[in-house]
Amino acid sequence: MTCISAFLALTALGVGGGDSSSAAGRTPRTTPHPIGAIQAYSEADAKRNGAAGEGGAPPVTELVPVSPAAFVEPIARYKLYSAGQLQIMLGYIAHLRSALQDRQPAAARAAWRGAYEHWLHLGAVYGAFGALNDGIDGAPGGLPSGVRDPRFTGLHRLEQGLWQGARETALLGVAIRLGDDVRLLLRRLPSVQITPLEYVTRAHEILEDAQRDLLSGADVPWSGEGVLATAAGLEATREVLATLRSLLDGREGTIETVEFSLARLADALAAIRREHDGHWPTASQLSQRQSELLNGTLGAALEALDAVPGTLETRVPPSIPSLPSPSR
Amino acid sequence: MSPLDRRQFVGRSLALLGAGGLGALAGAEAERDGSASAQSLSPAALARRAEQSSLAAAIPFDAVHQAGILTPAPAQATFAALDAIAPDRQTLAEALQQLSTRARQLTQGGAYPRLEVDDPPADSGVLGPINAPDALTVTIAFGGSLFDDRYGLASHRPRRLTQMPNFPNDDLDPTRSHGDVLVQICAGQRDTVVHTLRELVRSVRGSLQQRWAIDGFSSARRGPSPHNSPRNLFAFRDGTANPDVSDSALMNRLIWVQAGAGEPAWATGGSYQVVRAIRMHAEFWDRVGLAEQEEMIGRRRDTGAPLGGTEEFQDPRYDLDPQGKRIPLTAHIRLANPRTAPTADQRILRRGFNYHRGFDTAGQLDQGLVFVAFNQDIERQFATIQRRLSEEPMVDYITPVGGGYFFAPPGSRGPTDWVGAGLFV
Numbered sequence: 001m002t003c004i005s006a007f008l009a010l011t012a013l014g015v016g017g018g019d020s021s022s023a024a025g026r027t028p029r030t031t032p033h034p035i036g037a038i039q040a041y042s043e044a045d046a047k048r049n050g051a052a053g054e055g056g057a058p059p060v061t062e063l064v065p066v067s068p069a070a071f072v073e074p075i076a077r078y079k080l081y082s083a084g085q086l087q088i089m090l091g092y093i094a095h096l097r098s099a100l101q102d103r104q105p106a107a108a109r110a111a112w113r114g115a116y117e118h119w120l121h122l123g124a125v126y127g128a129f130g131a132l133n134d135g136i137d138g139a140p141g142g143l144p145s146g147v148r149d150p151r152f153t154g155l156h157r158l159e160q161g162l163w164q165g166a167r168e169t170a171l172l173g174v175a176i177r178l179g180d181d182v183r184l185l186l187r188r189l190p191s192v193q194i195t196p197l198e199y200v201t202r203a204h205e206i207l208e209d210a211q212r213d214l215l216s217g218a219d220v221p222w223s224g225e226g227v228l229a230t231a232a233g234l235e236a237t238r239e240v241l242a243t244l245r246s247l248l249d250g251r252e253g254t255i256e257t258v259e260f261s262l263a264r265l266a267d268a269l270a271a272i273r274r275e276h277d278g279h280w281p282t283a284s285q286l287s288q289r290q291s292e293l294l295n296g297t298l299g300a301a302l303e304a305l306d307a308v309p310g311t312l313e314t315r316v317p318p319s320i321p322s323l324p325s326p327s328r
Numbered sequence: 329m330s331p332l333d334r335r336q337f338v339g340r341s342l343a344l345l346g347a348g349g350l351g352a353l354a355g356a357e358a359e360r361d362g363s364a365s366a367q368s369l370s371p372a373a374l375a376r377r378a379e380q381s382s383l384a385a386a387i388p389f390d391a392v393h394q395a396g397i398l399t400p401a402p403a404q405a406t407f408a409a410l411d412a413i414a415p416d417r418q419t420l421a422e423a424l425q426q427l428s429t430r431a432r433q434l435t436q437g438g439a440y441p442r443l444e445v446d447d448p449p450a451d452s453g454v455l456g457p458i459n460a461p462d463a464l465t466v467t468i469a470f471g472g473s474l475f476d477d478r479y480g481l482a483s484h485r486p487r488r489l490t491q492m493p494n495f496p497n498d499d500l501d502p503t504r505s506h507g508d509v510l511v512q513i514c515a516g517q518r519d520t521v522v523h524t525l526r527e528l529v530r531s532v533r534g535s536l537q538q539r540w541a542i543d544g545f546s547s548a549r550r551g552p553s554p555h556n557s558p559r560n561l562f563a564f565r566d567g568t569a570n571p572d573v574s575d576s577a578l579m580n581r582l583i584w585v586q587a588g589a590g591e592p593a594w595a596t597g598g599s600y601q602v603v604r605a606i607r608m609h610a611e612f613w614d615r616v617g618l619a620e621q622e623e624m625i626g627r628r629r630d631t632g633a634p635l636g637g638t639e640e641f642q643d644p645r646y647d648l649d650p651q652g653k654r655i656p657l658t659a660h661i662r663l664a665n666p667r668t669a670p671t672a673d674q675r676i677l678r679r680g681f682n683y684h685r686g687f688d689t690a691g692q693l694d695q696g697l698v699f700v701a702f703n704q705d706i707e708r709q710f711a712t713i714q715r716r717l718s719e720e721p722m723v724d725y726i727t728p729v730g731g732g733y734f735f736a737p738p739g740s741r742g743p744t745d746w747v748g749a750g751l752f753v
Contacts, residue, residue, distance in 0.1 A: 204615070211690055321649075323637040323638075323654065
C-alpha cells in the first residue's frame with residue numbers, strides 16, 4: 001500500500017519477540033530512519049488514504065485510541081511500586097543520619113548514593129508534587145541566590161555538602177528535613193493524580209532527563225554520579241513499561257523495538273560496571289569507549305521510547321479551528 | 329598605565345589612522361567584473377562578483393545610534409564579554425577609546441600601513457593586505473559591573489542596568505555569564521568576524537581581558553519569499569513578530585533610551601541589550617511529535633503561520649480564541665507577545681543567532697540560540713516577558729546557560745568621539 005505502512009510492517013517484523021533481558025546473542029538490527037519513508041510519501045498517497053496531512057505529510061496514526069480507563073490499573077501498580085522505593089529510600093536516609101552523626105563522610109556518601117538511586121527509581125512521578133518535589137530533589141540553578149539560597153535543600157544540597165567537605169553536623173538538619181519530606185510524600189502518594197498522558201510520557205522521558213540532566217552532569221555537578229543515575233532511570237523506565245506491557249502488545253511493534261534497545265542499554269551498563277570492579281563509575285571515570293557506548297545505546301533507547309506516548313494515545317488529536325482570514 | 333603600554337596604544341593608532349579607502353578598492357574590483365554582462369560570466373565569476381560586492385559593503389560606525397542594533401542580522405556573529413583589568417580610570421578610558429577607534433577602522437576597511445619589517449605588523453593580516461569591510465558592525469555595550477567602585481563610574485550607571493538574575497529554569501554558568509564590556513561583532517563572512525575579534529582584543533590588551541565568547545550564525549533565508557523569517561534550530565521561524573525597525577517613533581518608544589526618564593544624560597540614545605545563550609536540546613526536540621511541537625510554539629512549523637492560519641505574518645487573533653482552542657494559552661508566541669494594548673509597550677527587538685559548539689560531555693549536540701534583545705527598559709520589557717514564559721511547556725527542551733544584561737550606549741558622533749566617551753567627561 002504505502003511506504004509508511006510497509007515501513008511499520010517491516011519494523012514490527014524486524015524486532016519481533018524474544019527474551020528482552022539481554023541483547024547478547026541476538027543479531028543487532030538497525031531500525032531504518034523514518035525520514036526515507038516520509039520523503040517517499042507523496043501527496044497522492046495522502047489523498048488516496050483520505051489523510052488530512054498537507055504538503056505530503058504522513059497521516060496520523062490509524063490505531064484506535066486506548067481507553068483512559070485502561071490506565072487505572074497500571075498507574076495503581078506503579079504507585080505501589082513507588083511507595084516501596086520510598087520506604088527503601090527512608091532506610092538509606094536513616095543510614096545517612098547516623099553516618100553524619102558519627103562523622104563518617106565515606107559512609108555518608110554511600111548512604112546518599114543509595115537514597116538518590118531509589119529516588120530515581122520513582123522516575124515516573126518526578127515533578128508531580130510541586131514544592132514537595134523541589135524540597136527533595138530541587139536544583140539550585142533556578143533559585144535567585146543559587147547554592148546559597150535558603151530554599152536549596154534536599155538531595156542536591158546534601159550532595160554539595162558531602163562532596164565539598166562540609167561539616168557533617170551542618171548537614172544533619174538537611175538530612176532530617178529530607179526524611180520528613182519523603183514521609184510526607186509517601187502519605188500523599190495514594191491521592192496523587194497522574195493522567196494517562198503524563199504516565200505514558202514518563203515512559204519516554206525518564207531517560208530523556210537522565211541524558212539531559214544526569215549523564216551530562218548538569219544536575220549532579222558535585223558527585224558526578226550520572227552513570228548510577230542513568231541505570232536507576234533505566235530501572236524506573238522498565239517498571240513503567242512492565243505496567244503498560246499488555247496495552248502495548250500488538251500495537252505498532254513499539255514494545256519489541258523498545259525492549260530490544262533497553263536490553264542493549266542494560267548490557268552496556270552491566271559491562272561498564274564489571275569493568276569498574278562492580279561499582280558505578282562517575283561519568284568522568286568512563287573511558288572514551290565506555291562513554292561512547294553508554295551515550296550511544298542511551299540515545300538509541302530514546303529513539304525507540306519516543307514512540308510509546310503516540311502508541312498509547314487516548315484520543316484522536318482534535319483538528320485545529322481555522323483562523324478567519326489573513327489580515328494582511 | 330606603563331609608558332610601554334601607552335606607546336603601544338598610540339603607535340598602533342597612528343599607524344592605522346592612515347588606513348582607508350578600501351571601499352573604493354573593493355568597489356573598483358567589483359566594477360571591473362561588472363563591465364561584463366551577467367550572461368557572459370561563468371557561474372564561478374558570478375559567485376565571485378556577488379561575494380565581492382557584499383565584501384565591499386561598509387556600514388558607518390559613527391551614527392546617532394550604534395550600528396548592529398536595527399541593522400538586519402547578517403550571517404555571522406561573535407559575542408565577546410571582556411572584563412576591565414585596567415589599573416585606573418584613565419587607562420580604562422583610553423582602552424575604550426581604542427576599542428572604538430579600531431572598530432571604526434575595521435568596519436570601514438582599507439589598507440593598513442607596512443611598518444618596519446622587524447616590527448610585528450599593525451594588523452594580523454588574516455584578511456590580506458586590505459581589510460574588506462564586509463558589512464561589519466561592532467556594537468559595544470557595558471555590563472553593570474563596570475559601574476562598581478573601581479573606576480568611579482557608579483553615579484553614571486544606567487538606571488535600569490542590573491546583573492541578569494537567575495530566572496526559574498536557568499542554569500547559568502558564571503564563567504559564561506555577565507562581564508564589564510560586551511562586544512558584538514557581526515559580518516557576512518566568518519573570517520571577517522574572527523579577524524575583528526582578534527584585532528579588537530589586541531588593541532585593548534592589558535586593560536580589557538577576555539571573559540567568555542560565543543559564536544553565532546543566521547539561518548539562510550530560504551523563502552518562499554525574501555520576507556519570510558529564517559528558522560532557529562528547533563526549525564521554527566523566529567523573529568516574525570519583531571517591531572518594525574523603520575518606524576522611528578516606535579523605536580523611540582520601545583528601543584532607545586529617551587532623555588529624562590531618570591536616566592543619566594550620557595545614556596540618551598542607547599539601548600539595553602539582553603544576551604542569553606540558550607541551549608536547545610535538539611535530539612530531545614526531534615523525538616517530539618509535530619503536533620506537540622507546534623502547540624508549544626503556537627505556529628505551523630512549515631509555513632510559520634499561527635495555528636489555524638496560512639501565512640507567517642497573519643495576526644493570530646487571540647481575541648477570537650480566548651479558550652486557547654486554536655493556539656494554546658501556554659504557547660510560546662502567545663505568552664511572549666499577547667498582542668494586547670497593555671502589553672504593547674513590553675515588546676522587544678530580537679536579533680538572535682543560532683549557535684553550535686560541538687558536543688557536550690554526554691555526547692549530545694551543544695546547540696542553541698544566542699538570544700539577543702534590545703529594549704528601552706529591561707524590567708518593563710524583557711524581564712516581564714521572561715517571567716510570563718517561565719511556565720511554557722517548551723522549558724523542558726531548553727536550558728539558558730549564560731549571557732547577561734548590558735547597556736549599549738549611543739553611537740560615536742565622529743572620528744574623534746568614541747562609544748562611552750560620555751562616561752568620562
